[in-house]
Amino acid sequence: MPTALTRRRIDRPGTASRQRGAVLFIALIVLVAMTLAGIAAVRSVDTTVQIAGNLAFKQSTTYGGDRAIETARTWLVGQTAAGALFVNNTASGYYAATPTTGPGLETPWRNYDWTNLSIPVAGTDAAGNSARFVIHRVCNQTGDPNSVATGISCLISLTTTSSGSGKGAGRQGVTGTTLNYYRVTVRVTGPRNTISYVQSMIEL
16 A cells, blocks of 8 residues: 655745844834934933023123122212222222232132122122122222322323313313222122122223
8 A cells, every 4th residue: 555645844934034034123223223313312402401501590690790880889989088999998898909919900809708708798689699799999009099109000090171271372271080990890699509700890
């Protein structure tokens, strides 16, 4: 009796199946790349927003210095007593001469302890900026700058006007007014530990 031969069919993965596996692998790689790109974009946006916020706070503290400068100017104008601006008034943050040692004219705040010294506080504005200031008369030493004997040298502004009188043809008398310069240095502290320094020259 003849024996029937049984054939078994062995299925092997074809080309289509192998391609489907490759597509899955590539899709995973693309997904990972897109995820990393999204994270980088989010971090970049967060950093940009933070930088913009810091710049805004910095600008706000700079504006806060304007009020302190006006407070200092008001104090200077109010010193009407004779010789009041010829001597130091540390309780009011006023110095009748610029420092001869330590910080230079452009950086007078480096050696100041803005926390412990008796430096006037110009108040706190609505944005939370607190300002303090010091005033320096731009002279090499204290005293009366109009006294020749003292040898005081100051940065001054001389304005002249004609008096309408004089001797000789074409001559007119001239009168002058001397104005002194005062340098106001303001330190403003604001939110997020923001610190700004502002300087202004006042002529009186």
